[in-house]
Amino acid sequence: MTTVTPVAPSMGKVAKKNVWLSRSLILPALTFGIVMTQIPFLVTIYFSLLNWNLLKPGEIGFAWFKNYISVFTTGDLVPAIIATVGITGASVILSLLFGLLFAVLLDRKFRGQALARTLVITPFLIMPAAASLVWKYSMFDTNIGVINWVTTTLGLPTIAWSTDFPLATVIIVLTWQFTPFMMLILLAGLQSQSREVIEAASVDGAGPLRTFQWMTLPHLRQYIDIAVLLGSIMLLQVFDPVAIMTKGTGGTKTLAYLLYERAFIGLDVGQAAAYGVVTVILTLIVATIALKTLFKVFMAGGNR
Amino acid sequence: MLLNKKIAAFGAMAAVTALALSGCSASTTDANAPVTLTLATVNNGQMKDMESLKGEFEKANPNIKVNFQVMEEGDLRSAVTADVANAAGQYDIVTIGAYEVPQWGANGWLTDLTPALTADKAYDVGDILPPIKTALSVDGKQYAVPFYGESSILMYNKEIMDAAKITIPAHPTWQQIADIAKKVNTKDHSGICMRGKPGWGDLFAPLTTVVQTFGGNWYDMNWNAQVNSPEFTQAVTFYKNLLDTAGEKDPVSYSFNECLTALKEAKTAMWVDASVAASMLEADDSPVKGKMGYAHAPVVKTKESGWLWSWNLAIPANTQHKDAATKFIKWATSKEYDKLVGTKLGWAKVPPGARTSTYSIPEYKAAAAAFAPITLEVMSAVNPAQPGVNPQPWVGIQYVAIPEFQDVGNQVAQLVADALAGRKTVKEALDEGQKIAQVAGDAHKTK
Numbered sequence: 001m002t003t004v005t006p007v008a009p010s011m012g013k014v015a016k017k018n019v020w021l022s023r024s025l026i027l028p029a030l031t032f033g034i035v036m037t038q039i040p041f042l043v044t045i046y047f048s049l050l051n052w053n054l055l056k057p058g059e060i061g062f063a064w065f066k067n068y069i070s071v072f073t074t075g076d077l078v079p080a081i082i083a084t085v086g087i088t089g090a091s092v093i094l095s096l097l098f099g100l101l102f103a104v105l106l107d108r109k110f111r112g113q114a115l116a117r118t119l120v121i122t123p124f125l126i127m128p129a130a131a132s133l134v135w136k137y138s139m140f141d142t143n144i145g146v147i148n149w150v151t152t153t154l155g156l157p158t159i160a161w162s163t164d165f166p167l168a169t170v171i172i173v174l175t176w177q178f179t180p181f182m183m184l185i186l187l188a189g190l191q192s193q194s195r196e197v198i199e200a201a202s203v204d205g206a207g208p209l210r211t212f213q214w215m216t217l218p219h220l221r222q223y224i225d226i227a228v229l230l231g232s233i234m235l236l237q238v239f240d241p242v243a244i245m246t247k248g249t250g251g252t253k254t255l256a257y258l259l260y261e262r263a264f265i266g267l268d269v270g271q272a273a274a275y276g277v278v279t280v281i282l283t284l285i286v287a288t289i290a291l292k293t294l295f296k297v298f299m300a301g302g303n304r
Numbered sequence: 305m306l307l308n309k310k311i312a313a314f315g316a317m318a319a320v321t322a323l324a325l326s327g328c329s330a331s332t333t334d335a336n337a338p339v340t341l342t343l344a345t346v347n348n349g350q351m352k353d354m355e356s357l358k359g360e361f362e363k364a365n366p367n368i369k370v371n372f373q374v375m376e377e378g379d380l381r382s383a384v385t386a387d388v389a390n391a392a393g394q395y396d397i398v399t400i401g402a403y404e405v406p407q408w409g410a411n412g413w414l415t416d417l418t419p420a421l422t423a424d425k426a427y428d429v430g431d432i433l434p435p436i437k438t439a440l441s442v443d444g445k446q447y448a449v450p451f452y453g454e455s456s457i458l459m460y461n462k463e464i465m466d467a468a469k470i471t472i473p474a475h476p477t478w479q480q481i482a483d484i485a486k487k488v489n490t491k492d493h494s495g496i497c498m499r500g501k502p503g504w505g506d507l508f509a510p511l512t513t514v515v516q517t518f519g520g521n522w523y524d525m526n527w528n529a530q531v532n533s534p535e536f537t538q539a540v541t542f543y544k545n546l547l548d549t550a551g552e553k554d555p556v557s558y559s560f561n562e563c564l565t566a567l568k569e570a571k572t573a574m575w576v577d578a579s580v581a582a583s584m585l586e587a588d589d590s591p592v593k594g595k596m597g598y599a600h601a602p603v604v605k606t607k608e609s610g611w612l613w614s615w616n617l618a619i620p621a622n623t624q625h626k627d628a629a630t631k632f633i634k635w636a637t638s639k640e641y642d643k644l645v646g647t648k649l650g651w652a653k654v655p656p657g658a659r660t661s662t663y664s665i666p667e668y669k670a671a672a673a674a675f676a677p678i679t680l681e682v683m684s685a686v687n688p689a690q691p692g693v694n695p696q697p698w699v700g701i702q703y704v705a706i707p708e709f710q711d712v713g714n715q716v717a718q719l720v721a722d723a724l725a726g727r728k729t730v731k732e733a734l735d736e737g738q739k740i741a742q743v744a745g746d747a748h749k750t751k
Contacts (some may be wrong), residue, residue, distance in 0.1 A: 054382075054409070055707030057389045107572035115466075142553035143571045163500070163725045247502040249556060249721040264382055265504075266711040 041280070048273035055267050067274035076258055077278065085256040087167070090234040091174035092228055098175065098218075099182025099227070104212075106183070107190040117187075124180035129239035135173045136162075136245050166250035173241045178234075182227045189223030191214070229290050236283070255279050318629055339628045340369045344384050345399040346615065347374050352656045354636055357644060361635050367404055368628045388413045388620050396623045397633060400448065402614045403703050405440045407449030415619040416445045420630045427634050431659045433440075436614050439688040449637040452580075453614035453657030455682040456513060456702075458599040459567065460574040461592065464488055478514070478542065478602040481574065485550035488573045491579050494507060497563040497572040498547060499624040500555025502721040504703065504713025507559075509611060511720070512702045513601065515539040516692035517609040522704045522712075522741060525697050527748045529741035531716065532734040535693075540720060541730050556721050568592055576601055578613070579682065581677035583652065598678050605693050611702035614657065642668075657683055697748075708744035715740050 051063035106117055107196055121173045123131065139145050140161040148158050193216060201211045240254040246252045248261065259279060263272035354371045362369060373395075375383060380399065387394045388408065400408065408414050420428040429437075432450060440448045458481070460472055468488050473480070476594060485495030499506050515521065520535030530536055552558050552572060564581055566572040570591055585596050601609040615692075618634040619626060642654050642662050651671035654662060656679060662668060663680040673722045691701040698705040703713070716737035723733040 053707065054389055057411075136557060140343050140554070141557065143566060143569065158553045160725075161557070163554050163556040164722070166556070166725075235708075246556065247718065247721070249502055249718050250725060250727060261711075261714065265379070265714050267382070267385065267707070268711075 044273045044276050047269055048277050050270045050273075052270040053266075053268045063270060065272045068168070070271060071253065071274050071278055076253075077275075079251065080255045080258040081282070082255050083251050084238075084256075086235060087170055087174065087238060087252065087254060088232055089169045091178060091235055091238075092231045094175040095178035095222065095231065096182045096227060098179040100186055102179065102183045103186035103190055120183060121180045123177050124184075126177070129244065131177050132173055132241040132244040133239075135169075135176070140169060140245070160251075162245050165256065166246035169245055170238070170241045170252050173245070174235060174238060178231055181231060181234075185223050185227040185230075186220060189220045190221060193219050204248045206264075225293070229293065233287070233290065255282075317549070325627045331504075338367050339371070339625050340371055341396040341625055341629055341632060342373060342379060342394065343371045343373045343397040343399070343632075344375065344387075344395045344656055346377050346380050348615065350653070351399065351615070353645060353649055353653055353655075354451070357641075357648060360644060361632060364635075365628075365631060369630065370632055377384055390622075391622045392621070393622050394627045395620060396625050396629045398618055398620060399451070399615055400439040400618055402436075402439045402453075402612065402616065402700065402706060403709075404661045405448045405616055405618060406442050406699055407707060408618070409440075409442045409445065414447040415621050415623070415626060415628070415630075416447060417449065417633075418444070418446045421446060421449070421634070425636065427638060428595045428661075431639070431661050433658065433660055433683050435683060435686050435688050436658065439614070440616060441562055444701075448616035448618035449633055450614040450616050451637055453612070453683065454580045455610035455612055455657070455679065455686060456510065456577055456601050457579045457582065457610060457678060457682055458574060458576050458601055459585060460597050460599070461567065461570060461572075462595050462597045463535070464493065464570070464573040465572045467596065472597060472599050475600050476602045478517070478604050479588075480559065481576075481602045482542070482550070483544050485546065485574060489550040493570055494552050494566070494572045495550030495556065496546065496574040496576075497566050498543065498551070498555070499559045499563065499578065500547065500557075500721065500724055501559040501562075502556065502714070502717040504710050504717060507720060508713045509578075511540070511543055513609050513611050513691070516701070517602075517604045518542070519605045519693040521692045521694060521696055522709075523697065523745050525695055527697060527745040529738050529745045531741045532731070532738040537730060537734055540723065541732060544724055544730060547724060555724050566736035573668070579610075579675065579679045580656070582679070583656070583672065586672075586674050587652075594674075595601055596674065597623050598675050600678070600682055606691070608687075609691075610686050611691075612683070612686050612688050612700070660684070685740050706744065706748060708747065710740050712744045 048067055049062060049064060050060065051066065052060045102120055106113065106120065110116075126134070137144065139147050142158050142160060146195050147161075152158060159165070197215060198211060201215055206214070237256050238254055239260065242248055242252050242254055242257045243260070248254075248257050253261075255275075259272060259275050261274050262268055266272070333632055345354075351374065352483075353521070355374065358370045363556075366498065381404075384395065384400060385396045385404075386392070388398065389411075391413075405414070409416075423426060429446075433453065436450045436453050437446065440450065458472070458476065465472060465484075465488070473485065481496070487495070489495035499510050501507055512522070515536050518535050518539035520533055520537075520539055521530050524530055532639050547555050552563070552566060553565055558566075560577060560581070563572065563575050563577060564584060567575050567585065570592065582596070582598060584590065584591055601611075603609045617636060619629045619633065623629055637658060639659065639661055642659065642665065645654050646667055648667065651665070651667040656662065656666070656672070656676070660680070665674055669676060686701060688699050688701050690696060701708055716734075719728065719733040719737050722728040723730045
């Protein structure tokens, strides 16, 4: 925390004072952040080295890296990473495609546009647990669900969603929830596009498809980047549809659900803490790459 | 300046500590000082009834106040476990399931209630249903009193059976039930509904009773896992075939509440599950009220296959207010309490399955005529010490009373769900489950 920074020599007294002012302004938030995140993390690391099952208070003791060894040898970690990446990836891509479609549709003027926009946004405003319950009972249920009513009316067989297609079940719910999020960001992008450019393109004889491909999509590029990054960060923690609908079967046991199982069903504090530490390290790696890309997007936006 | 502040703070702390200490000593020595009991409980209907009636107890015992902390089952389990295991002493009375009582009692976490209960003739401890009393005792010491209990029974839609000209015997076998389920299975309704949601308390509550009546079990007397034994495999295969040929379409989504709805909406013909469901099927707002038939849970090699579960009141070993807490739990599980609920809240709301005498109250018999006799019959007949064909080293029916069982049951249930969906064969699933169960069993071998 010294004042030696590359820009220091060129700064005057006033500038220096400003730097210190901004630093002191950020200090409370920084302290709060460290107290609220770093101390619990250190405690978690300590817990992860303990042999501590809530139900066996007589056996609490120091276990060194026993918990970490069990994390890597029980074979639960790799499937959980695959499930998390698969569910996140598929849901982000699908909701991005649907989001783009809805954004393009909502970008033109029509009667009831505001109403339509509000309706399309609604899924994102519903709590994840509530959304999963709504889908479980009113859409996927084999007796009273809408989807199965449609398939049986068409003479097709009933589909056992959670039993036979657990991955698709989770991805469908997440796509439904995150399409509005993607749409909002992309709509903002579309509305920031200059009309003159589009008009010029049509004067030059470009059809709507060509205009979209060569003018609109490149313009949307940075918005898509941000939407994908933010969406991935939010979806990485997916828990509710797994806990409510599939219970981690059929390749839907995400890292968040695995952690919950170890902590609240296994009641194994030590092992759960070890999973937590491993998850944090993995997330840090992903987040570092993601944030670097995110800043690049902002830089590119500023340079234009 | 800073030093002064420190001294002041230290002084204040010392004063508070002194106060707290004096408070503690006062409450333990002076029997007439006012006492506030903290009770942790689960948010089931019967518990909320107890909260609404606690005023009666406080009126009779003006020195004792009872403070209820009502929680969801999952929250209750982790909050109470953490508190009791660490001897934090936040609760004077805890509500725990039949699964926890013998384990916690053996750990020395709970107060032995035997002397207090046997000394009180009016409480009549012999009136508690014997199987429940067995399930709540370790080495002859009773560690909890049942607030209400349940078994599992077969419930069926009489209209569907009548239309198919089928009579269900009072003591059916699983083979009979499987045949009937296939016969009455149509496009409009399934032949039977059974829990399939992966979880030790969901899928494995009924499935463990099926396994036990097929002659299998989780462990043998030496804690060797028996999950891939021929009997266990046969039982799971039977369960899968039953669901495949005549069960609900999407078993992973179905547990107690979903099957209850299906039976109420006549979307299924039969259901084997908790006897407490009968009171919901016969409730005034139920569309199938009066149209249901009840029978003993189906069997194969055993005489009975009903499970045994109870929600119980227990006193953590380190509470400061043992006497007051004992007074309250005796009141809440007394014969008088049953009558109080009946007169104040309605006879159908009397907590079932705890006392034999509940079933001889004329008003209760009338209010629960459809299902009370069979519930009592099954609950008195089951044997929690040996529910299966072979002896087992723990007491309990649809669970294994070891701390690891929640975890083992959950993981094996997920594997069985894979088998139900056809992603694995039953053999593959149970071979994997055997390894998981053996790790937990090994931890108990040395004892």
